[in-house]
Amino acid sequence: MRTTVVIIGAGHAGLAMSHSLAEHSIDHVVIERGTVAHSWRTERWDSLRLLTPNWMSRLPGAPLTVGDPDGFRTMPETVAFIERYAAAIGAPVHTDTTVLSVRPRGDGYLVTTTQGTWQCQAVVVATGACNLPSLPPFATRVPAGVTSLTPRDYRNPSQLAPGGVLVVGAAASGIQIAEEIQRSGRPVTLSVGEHVRVPRRYRGRDITWWMDRVGVFDESYTEVDSVERVRGVASLQLIGSPEHRDLDLNALTGLGVRLVGRLAGISGGRAQCSGSLPNLVRMADLKMNRLLARIDAWASSHLAGDEIEPPHSIEPTRVDASPPLAVDLTSGEIRTVIWATGYRPDHSWLDVPVFDRKGRIRHDGGVAAAPGLYLIGMPFLRRRRSSLIDGAASDARDLSTHLASYLADPAAAGPAAPLLGAA
Amino acid sequence: MRTTKESADNGVNVEALLGAREALTQSPEAAQFVWRARNEWVRGTHSRSTVEGFFGLGAEQRHKTTFGYEADHPELFASEDNGATPVELVLAGLASCLTAGIAAVAQHRKIQLHAVTATLEGAMDIQGILGIDGDVRNGFSGITVHYRIEADASPEEIEALVAQSQKRSAVFDIITNPTNVTVAVN
Numbered sequence: 001m002r003t004t005v006v007i008i009g010a011g012h013a014g015l016a017m018s019h020s021l022a023e024h025s026i027d028h029v030v031i032e033r034g035t036v037a038h039s040w041r042t043e044r045w046d047s048l049r050l051l052t053p054n055w056m057s058r059l060p061g062a063p064l065t066v067g068d069p070d071g072f073r074t075m076p077e078t079v080a081f082i083e084r085y086a087a088a089i090g091a092p093v094h095t096d097t098t099v100l101s102v103r104p105r106g107d108g109y110l111v112t113t114t115q116g117t118w119q120c121q122a123v124v125v126a127t128g129a130c131n132l133p134s135l136p137p138f139a140t141r142v143p144a145g146v147t148s149l150t151p152r153d154y155r156n157p158s159q160l161a162p163g164g165v166l167v168v169g170a171a172a173s174g175i176q177i178a179e180e181i182q183r184s185g186r187p188v189t190l191s192v193g194e195h196v197r198v199p200r201r202y203r204g205r206d207i208t209w210w211m212d213r214v215g216v217f218d219e220s221y222t223e224v225d226s227v228e229r230v231r232g233v234a235s236l237q238l239i240g241s242p243e244h245r246d247l248d249l250n251a252l253t254g255l256g257v258r259l260v261g262r263l264a265g266i267s268g269g270r271a272q273c274s275g276s277l278p279n280l281v282r283m284a285d286l287k288m289n290r291l292l293a294r295i296d297a298w299a300s301s302h303l304a305g306d307e308i309e310p311p312h313s314i315e316p317t318r319v320d321a322s323p324p325l326a327v328d329l330t331s332g333e334i335r336t337v338i339w340a341t342g343y344r345p346d347h348s349w350l351d352v353p354v355f356d357r358k359g360r361i362r363h364d365g366g367v368a369a370a371p372g373l374y375l376i377g378m379p380f381l382r383r384r385r386s387s388l389i390d391g392a393a394s395d396a397r398d399l400s401t402h403l404a405s406y407l408a409d410p411a412a413a414g415p416a417a418p419l420l421g422a423a
Numbered sequence: 424m425r426t427t428k429e430s431a432d433n434g435v436n437v438e439a440l441l442g443a444r445e446a447l448t449q450s451p452e453a454a455q456f457v458w459r460a461r462n463e464w465v466r467g468t469h470s471r472s473t474v475e476g477f478f479g480l481g482a483e484q485r486h487k488t489t490f491g492y493e494a495d496h497p498e499l500f501a502s503e504d505n506g507a508t509p510v511e512l513v514l515a516g517l518a519s520c521l522t523a524g525i526a527a528v529a530q531h532r533k534i535q536l537h538a539v540t541a542t543l544e545g546a547m548d549i550q551g552i553l554g555i556d557g558d559v560r561n562g563f564s565g566i567t568v569h570y571r572i573e574a575d576a577s578p579e580e581i582e583a584l585v586a587q588s589q590k591r592s593a594v595f596d597i598i599t600n601p602t603n604v605t606v607a608v609n
Contacts, residue, residue, distance in 0.1 A: 194590075264600040275599035276589065283586040286579060322565055357451065 003029050004407065006111045007124040008102070010036045010093045012059060012082055013377025014126030016392035018091040019061040020400035026407065030091050031113060033098040037082035039128060044075045046156045047180055049240035051172055052208050052388055057081065060393040062088035070206065072240025103351045107410065108372055121410075122372035122403055125350065125361070129378045130343035139339055141266040143329050147336045151177060154338060157184030163335035164188070166271065166327055168263050170195045171234035174340035175247055179239075181338075182255045189327055189334070190252060192277060193262035197237050197284040197317065200246045202292060203299065204309040207238070214298045216291070217385035221365055224380075231380045234342070235387075237284075249281065249317050260324050269330035271337075273323070281317040288314065345378070366399045371410060374399050431575070435530035453480045469495040469505040514543040514566070517594045521568065524588030534580060537573040566598065 005021055007014045010032035021028045032038060050057070055069035062085055067073075073081060086093055097115040104110075108121040133150035142148050147161065151173045157180055167178040170192040182188040198207045211217050221227045239247040249259060261274035296311050327334060347361060354370040356362050362369040365382040376395050378386065385391035405412070447454040456479040462472045475489040493506025507515070518541045529536050545566045551559035572581050589595050 261599070267601065272601045276595070279586055279589040279595075282582070283590065286583050286586060289579065290583075 001116055001118050003027055003118055003120050005029075005122045005124060005403065006031060006102075006109070006118050006120045007126055008099050008111075009126035009128060009377070010086060010091065010095070011039060011126065011128055011377060012037075012057075012085070012389045013128070013392045013396070014124070015082065015086050015089065015091050015093075016059050016396040017124050017126060017374075017376055017400060018093075019059075019089045020396040021403070022089070023061070024400055024404045026400070026404060028092065029118065030093045031097050031099055031111070031118075032093055032095050035095050036086045036093060037079045039130065040075055040082065041079050043130070043152050045151060045154050045177065046075075048176070049074050050078060050389070051236065051238045051240050052390060053206055053240075056208055056212065057389045058393055059085050059389070060396060064088065070244075071242065099349050101349050101351050104370070109352075121407060122374065124374040124376060124399070124403075125347065125368075126375075126377045127345065127347070129345050131346035132344050133339060134342045134344040135339045136263065136341060138263075138266045139337075139341075142337050143269045146329050146334060149336060149338045151338070151340050152343075157181045157186060160184075160186060161335040162186065164333045165336045165338060166191065166329070166334050167338045167340055169193065169234075169340035169342065170237065170249065171340065171342070172236060172238055174338075175237055175249075175252060176239050177338055177340060178252055178257055179247060179255065182252070182257050186336075187256065187258070188252075189258045189260055190249075191260050191263045191271075191273060191327075192249065192280060193234075194280055195234055195237055195284050197248055197288045198291065199248075199288075199314055200238060200244055202295060203311060206244070207236075210295045210298075211291075211384075212390075213302075214295055216294075217383065217388070217391070219384045221380055221382055221386075227380065230384075231378070233379075249319075250315060253318060258324070259319060260327060266329065269328065271327040271329055273325050273327065275323075275325060277319055277323050281319050285316050366395060367402055372403075372406060374403060431530060431533045431535040433526045433530045433536050435527045437527065437530045440527065441531075455479075465505070466503075467495070468500070468502045469493070510545060510547065510563070513598070514545050517566065517592075517598060518543050518568065520592045520594035521570075521585070521588050524592050525570075525572070525584050528584050528587045528591075529574065529576075532580070532584070534584065535575040537575075538571070539573075540571040542569045542571075543567070 004026055005028035007017050007021075007028060007030045010030045014030050014032075015036070018028060018030050035041065049072040051072070053070050054067055054073055057073075064081065064084055067077070094115065097113045100112045100114065102109055102111050102123055105119060108119065109123045111118040111120060111123065133152050135150070139148065154177060160181065162185075164187045165181050166189045167174050167181070168191045170178075170190055174190065178188045178190045200207060202210060221230075224230050237248055239245065253259060259277065261277035262280070264272045264274050266272070292311070292314070299308055329337070347355075350361070352370050352373060354361050354368050354373060361375055363375050366375045366378075368375055375381065376399055377392065380386055381391075382395050382398060383391065386395050456477065458477050460472050460474050462470050464470050472492045472494065473489050474486065476483060476485050478484065492512065494509050494512060495505040496502035496508050497504045522539055522541060525539055526536060543566065545563040547563050548559045550556040551561040570585055572585070574581055574584075576584070
């Protein structure tokens with residue numbers, strides 16, 4: 001089969017790209033291993049809701065407003081939302097089609113799938129950043145008798161043995177899972193590495209509303225100090241809940257969760273914790289306060305006083321003077337370890353020499369270092385917003401424009417060609 | 424608030440450091456360093472350490488001169504007090520590492536430093552090293568570092584300098600995280 005562009009992945013990013021390519025009248029197909037929004041459907045825990053409010057899922061071409069704009073979609077609602085979007089834009093999705101390999105062929109690529117092969121001029125990788133759980137190498141040293149899980153396998157506390165749980169990682173997944181497990185009566189120890197603390201609401205508005213207005217989400221990958229660092233930053237410590245509640249380390253210690261430092265290793269059945277916890281929480285507080293100060297400065301010059309509540313300070317994170325430096329995994333106290341240590345993409349099917357020494361696709365804002373190969377739907381791909389569903393529209397617009405110029409003259413649009421609309 | 428943002432001179436060549444960072448990102452093998460020290464027993468608990476050569480950037484390197492450090496224990500340990508105790512040298516190493524980081528980060532952030540003073544305390548129950556109580560560890564039960572910093576910056580900016588310095592400090596990492604230590608004889 002032949003087409004001009006193959007988009008791999010029918011999540012929000014692949015679908016937004018489909019819409020943008022259609023606007024350029026570029027012939028394409030969207031290949032999906034399962035059904036639309038497959039990961040959202042099958043790889044998330046039961047209670048999860050989106051971290052961003054409903055109004056903040058602005059996908060291109062089909063403004064869908066569903067339910068309370070300030071609410072947070074559950075996973076079934078998210079799946080339904082993305083399905084409706086796919087239908088609204090008439091995306092040419094081929095479901096139940098798993099990509100086996102992508103190889104250079106002629107002036108383009110040969111995409112081999114379980115449902116046949118496609119020859120195309122360009123490929124857009126939209127399979128997401130969260131394909132495989134990313135575990136530290138010492139995760140294999142959890143003693144027998146203690147169950148290891150990742151947020152991909154975790155569904156709800158009832159699947160866990162009674163007894164203590166060590167949750168490793170304090171980004172959004174870790175803190176949300178820690179909270180519900182603690183509430184289920186299983187005492188939780190939470191290992192805290194570098195994290196990004198923000199309040200759910202500030203001065204009467206959702207924090208993401210402020211970040212949107214102030215321009216935080218529009219910061220370009222070309223403006224940041226180290227793009228490698230910002231692409232690896234953990235997700236915001238937030239929960240989307242009907243009551244818009246805060247969930248931070250103070251809330252967790254208030255519930256009885258025990259905080260320990262970043263896990264440094266497992267030796268002789270003991271999980272060793274770093275003594276750097278006080279610095280990490282202080283650093284997160286300082287960064288949060290810098291963000292709030294930036295919001296205050298913006299608000300004072302852009303909003304009338306009666307539009308918002310006055311500024312308020314947020315309690316610093318409380319940590320014990322001497323947090324435990326080890327957690328014994330052999331005493332029977334800990335029955336389960338949950339590795340909320342992040343995800344990595346799976347590009348093992350991509351047979352194109354485009355990977356860096358750490359196995360990541362080399363790219364410049366989504367334009368991969370191989371002609372006609374594109375990447376979308378990754379953290380800070382082109383801007384901070386790229387990490388969100390809400391970022392797919394601008395990234396798809398930029399990349400489809402580049403792709404169109406590449407198709408018009410493949411020689412002119414090199415991999416590092418300056419991108420339009422970088423800001 | 425910060426008064427001078429345009430220029431700061433803390434004596435750190437940040438451009439060279441950033442250049443090295445860029446170069447080592449391209450060739451990670453050159454980033455593999457080995458640090459060395461040599462130690463010789465003198466008498467009693469007195470010993471002398473020297474540092475001279477190290478390996479880095481793919482080749483043997485050498486300090487401008489050989490540096491020496493005496494170590495001993497105080498008289499109340501029935502020693503002759505010919506030098507600092509090894510644990511005090513550890514505190515000195517931590518302080519030197521953090522302070523170097525503060526200067527470098529301040530330079531990068533264009534913050535002029537005027538004075539940086541650190542005082543460190545390492546609390547220790549010596550029942551551990553004396554073998555009196557097996558439940559007491561040999562090392563510090565905790566370390567506190569107190570910085571006094573005068574700089575053209577807000578208190579929050581100064582705190583952020585100190586926090587960033589800890590984040591990037593080798594000795595802070597060595598002390599806060601476990602490290603495999605292999606000791607061989609002959």
